[in-house]
Amino acid sequence: MPEFSHCGAPLKACEATVTIIFPTSTTPADPRENVSPNFMNKISMWIIVIPIVVGVFILLAIVAFVIINQCKKPLPDPKLKAIKVEDRASAASSNETKPAEAAPKLTFVSDDNGDKFDLQDLLNGSAEILGSGCFGSSYRTSLPDGTAMVVKRYKQMNGIGKEDFHEHVRRIGRLRHNNVLTLVAYYYRKDEKLFVCDFVHNCSLAVHLHAHQTLGQPGLDWPTRLKIVKGVAKGLAYLHKELPSLIAPHGHLKSSNVLLNESFEPLLTDYALIPVINAESARELMVAYKSPEYVQHSRVTKKTDVWSLGVLILEIMTGKFPSNFFLKGKGNDEEDIVTWVKSKLGADDRETLLTNLEVFDREMGAIGVGDGKTMKQLLKIGLSCCKDDVQKRIYLKEAVGRIEGLKLRNMSNDGEFFSAIASDCEVDIKW
Structure with a gap:
């Protein structure tokens, strides 16, 4: 089939003579006369539709831009993964009449x-x-x-x-x-x-008592422990003086809430929180609510902090962690630290004392001649603070006075730990 066969039969050859007909009028013909009405309608429709479509697209683009910018959140800085504070105050609506918060x-x-x-x-x-x-x-x-x-x-x-x-x-x-x-x-x-x-750069007392070996640090010696006990007692007495309206001015005294500075001076932290902690959480978690008076009678007293101080003293002197007290209050199958110390010092006679000196933490190292007596006096103060009967428990003022009265002796030359204690076994350890 020829290439252009779909256009019809081949054209005939032109005639040799061409007749030219001139128009009778010199006015040009209106081109619209040769355009169909349907075509004109389509042109008019597109003239109207195209601006509308363009306007809609522009409007959608503006809306999309606004939404994206309002919803877009910056990627979290790795530095802020640990602490995240959402600034809701600065997201105040533009319709609010009051000034936006900074x-x-x-x-x-x-x-x-x-x-x-x-x-x-x-x-x-x-x-x-x-x-x-x-x-x-x-x-x-x-x-x-x-x-x-x-x-x-x-x-x-x-x-x-x-x-x-x-x-x-x-x-x-x-x-x-x-x-x-x-x-x-x-x-x-x-x-x-x-x-x-x-x-505070030197960690907590709990770390130095129970995790120092993991950190490759030496244990606390006896002079440092006595210094810490004295500082804790002074800090606790200050809280009771300045916050008299609180039943338990500290309320959460334990070794992890005692920080140590470079010179091993103790600093109390997490104090006076009972009024601001949710009541249910406080009863479940705070040390004050593990005391015998709360466990037995559901009450906290002015002597509750004294009980916490006594437990802390026993922890410092023995190196044992009183976890059962802090977990359940009543203790569990494991013997609590107060009962354990009493069982080790359950007799007045010299022979029993000599055979139960393992109550003291050996990591205290060498002590001075005469310091054995001071150590046992401090242990006795701790037990006096831990009496279950609140009426028989000593007051904080008495405990602080007795602690401040303890003195260090000269360091022994031979570095023996138990020999110095044994030489002072005449001290009365009744409680």
Whole structure:
């Protein structure tokens, strides 16, 4: 088939003569006369539709841009994985008439650090988790100038109103004592509570008593332990003096809540929390609610902190961790530390004492001649603080006075531990 056969039969040859016909009028013909009405209608329709379609696309593009920018969240900085504070305050609606709140701010309770840093400085620093306890987690972070701070994030503080919380925490922030860790600042939101304090480089008493070998550190010697007990007693007495309205001004005294500075001076932390901790969580977790008076009679007294001090003294002197007390309060199948010490010192006679000196932690090392008597006196004070009967338990003032009266002797030359204790067995250890 020829290539153009679909166009019809071949054209005939042109005639030799061409006749030209001139129009009778010189006016050009209107081209619209040769355009069909349907074609004109289509042109008119597209003239109307195209601007509408373009306008819709532009509108959709604008809406999409706004939505994407409102919903887009920055990828989390690895530095902030440990501590996350959502700034809901700054997401105020543009329709609100009241001024939008600024970024979340810390409330400083210590004039020494006021306005030197803000919350964002803490969050921008690389965070290192120090531990996770009953009420939350603690993180070490660094300020832009390199200063190390600790941020404590509490999970169990949702049952107190804003004004009551502010009032109580500001009261805590006014405390100043060499054996009490000072609160620097705090952050409040209904579902987020942060406490900020200075970082203490020498870890907690619990670490030095129970984990020093893992860290390759020596055990605490006897002079250091006596120094720690005296500092704890002074700090506890200060809390009771400055917070008389609280039944248990500390309420959560244990070895992990005693920090040690470079010179092994103790600093009490996590104190005065009972008023701001959810009641149910406090009863379940706080040391005060493991005391004999609460276990037996469901009450906390002014002597509850004394019981905690006594348990801490026994822990320091024996090196045993009183985990059963803190886990269940009533103890479990394992003998509690108070009962264990009493069983080791259950007789008055010299012979029984000599055969039960393993009650003391041997890692205290060499002691001075005469220090054996002092050690047993301190053990006796600890037992007096731990009496189950509150009426027979000594008062904090008496306990502190007796502890402060203990003196160190000269170090022995031979480095013997038990020989020095045995030489002083005449001390009365009745409780």
